[in-house]
Amino acid sequence: MGIDADRALWRAETFGAGGLLCTTIGDILDQQAQERPHREALVYRYPEIGLEVRWTYRALRDKANEVAKGLMALGVRSGDKVAVLATNVPEWVLMQMALPKIGAVLVTVNTNYRRAELEYLLRQADVHTIVLIEENRGNEYLQSLKSIAPEIDAISDPERRAIQSAALPALRRAVLIGGEARRGLVAFDRLPMLGASVADEALACRQNLVKPEDVSQIQFTSGTTGAPKGAMLTYRGTLNNARLVAQRAGLAQDDRFLTAMPLFHAAGNVVNQLSMLVAGGTIIKAIAFDAVKMLSLIEQEKATVMDAVPTMYIAMLQEPRFLAGEFDVSSMRRVISGGTSIPVSLMEQLKSQWGAEPAIVFGMTEASPIIAQTLPEDSFELRSTTVGRPLPFTEVKIVDSEGGVVGHGQPGELLVRGYNVMKGYYKMPEQTARAIDAEGWLHSGDMASMDGRGYIRIVGRIKDMLIRGGENVYPAEVEGFLMRHPKVRQAEVVGVPDPYMGEEGAAFVRLKEGESMAEQEVIDYCRANLSRHKLPKYIRFIDAFPLTPSGKVKKFELRAQLIEELGLDATLKG
Known part of the structure; x- marks a missing residue:
């Protein structure tokens, strides 16, 4: 197992990780609520806007069950697609935990989407229910939705009467998070009350039907050309990916993971949220990135781990109040980053000023999402020039334009195969066939090289x-x-x-x-x-x-x- 002696081919290695998980998000949540009922699972500390959340695993499980039963009362069935369009609010996390309990599929929506993009996603994904906030930073989500489906305004009793939209034939319900009641929309806060009519046994029956190989979420790739494609990710893929990322980073139940990464991204809802769910640790969630707020949360909540892009770390390190010694960040021990190269100087600053060891990850949405990650013992130089080695149970090879595996150090396209590869693009068989070949290899589109120890260096995109x-x-x-x-x-x-x-x-x-x-x-x-x-x-x-x-x-x-x-x-x- 491991690196081929002569070629850039990494055969799946376990690294002592044990076997793969065979479970679902709903079952993991129930397990954590049983084993560590009083440990904090989710924290929001925003007294300035009246938002204070400290949910234990038991409380998170109970609230997820209430929301799940409320969705059942609204007619959400197994396999139905439920879109979430919101910033990093607590309701987003509840939806991520509730939908797996009823076998519905989470469809993540980028909060930057405008009307045309939203209409495309809702139609392409056959969305049955959309859960949304009214607006964010001038982007009027509710106004956009009603302009696409004006029939919503004609509904006087949205809890009993379904939407019938000409533009969105699959859409049946719209649920509004926060704010005042709106005509045609169900208030999110009403879900527990609606769910009171659903028996616990009915929820348990639905949850028992959910299988690890089922699609848990659809994430739309943005891309810079062509129509966005909905990558279908499974419970098996995302939960195992979350576990293996956490394991390699050394995350455990005592960790307090601070993150502002958007939940609509795989980094936010898999690498962050699900990693802590599997590890049994605590997520401290920021609604949006703000350097001062993040530094305050590190000090106030004694955060031990953070995931952020390099620009976020730079902003915090250069914040005048931090430079003046105003914040105590000594609790930090691990920082995670990816998406671009990270200078050695930045890693040295994080280590010297925060005492935190950097871990670098590399992946793509279609791979659930992480493919490779650095090891704790890797040097700063290695972490700045490579993205580490493949995760356990993951095969990687670098091929030339003819499909032949190249030699060590030679550039070519990175291909990946294993438990984490998506099921395909929703309702796009041709695009799926182009992305995943007959042997199950996912073509990343990334130019990369692999050295004789299996370390991967990303060169760029093939099209670039x-x-x-x-x-x-x-x-x-x-x-x-x-x-x-x-x-x-x-x-x-x-x-x-x-x-x-x-x-x-x-x-x-x-x-x-x-x-x-x-x-x-x-x-x-x-x-x-x-x-x-x-x-x-x-x-x-x-x-x-x-x-x-x-x-x-x-x-x-x-x-x-x-x-x-x-x-x-x-x-x-x-």
Whole structure:
């Protein structure tokens, strides 16, 4: 088991992890409520907005049961799709725990979605019930929903009468979290009262029908091209992934896990929420990221673990009140991050100033989501240049364009196979067949390499790769290098057409607050440290990047913008 002697092929290794779990979220919650009824499961500490939650595992189980029975009373059946459109509020977590008890499928909705995106998701996923907040940061969710399904306003008794929408033929119920009662919508707070008419035995019967291999949630990939695809994730995939991530990071029941990662993302609801559910620890949930609030919660709640993206850690480390010594963060022992390369300097700061050891993860939604993770004994240098080794029970190989496994250190596409691979894309058989081959390998679309010990280095996305004068250039490598400059906050590299070289690199650079930098300074920095073919020909400074609903940079927009600015021939290769 482990790494092949001659090729970039990792055969599934257990790492002493024991066997895979064969259970469901509802059953795990019941088990934790039985074994550690008085341990805190979920904490929200927001006295400034009147939100104080301290639910033990027993309380979380009981509240989830009430919501589950309320949904049954509204007619939600096994296999029905239930969408949640909300920020990180307690009701989101209740839905994540309640739906598995009745065999319904959670459909996560990105809170950045606008009307057209919401309509597509609700129709594509055959959503039966949507649970939503009214609005967030000027995004009027309820207004968007009613503009798609105006029939909602005609319903005087939403608890007894179902929605009949021409645009959304599967939609039957809309449930509103918080706020005043709205015509046509069921108030979330009414669910326990509605559920009182449902017998405990009826709920238990529904829960007993749920199997580990069943689809537990549908997560829509955002992507930068094509229609979003709904990845069907199973209980077996997500719960085992959560357990193995927690195990490798050394998380246990005594840990208090602070996170602001959005629950609509796999990081928020699997890597964070489910990891603590399986470990029996405590989640301290932030509704949204705010550096001062996060630092306050570390001190007030004695948080021991945090998951965040690098920009969040940087914001906290650079917060003036933290630099002035106002916050005690000595309780922190582990920080988790992923999604991009993390400079050694940042890891050193987290270790020296917080006393926390960094763990780096890499994955994709379709893999439930984590594929590889660093080990506690890995050096900072190894954690900054690789994403670690594959998790237990996970096969990984790196292949060339013909499907052949490449040698150690050679770039190619990363493929993964195992318990964590999704069942497929909902109602998209052709896209599923392109993503998962006949042998069960999930094609990630990521360019990567694997060394002789099984450590994986992410080079970039296949579609992002540019070819300059016959040489392959991987934007992620150049971006990572640029972001090591002390003045640079973020960098994105794209390829633009060139009549002589085929393609040239263009770097869009966002500087840290208060910093200034000339184009020549960037060029000199690159020239002194990068091979000639990797040097970006064009440098553009930018204040903000165009983003997809899930926060990914729209590189195609940056490329189109520069092509227009320079008057380039867009029909050339690039």
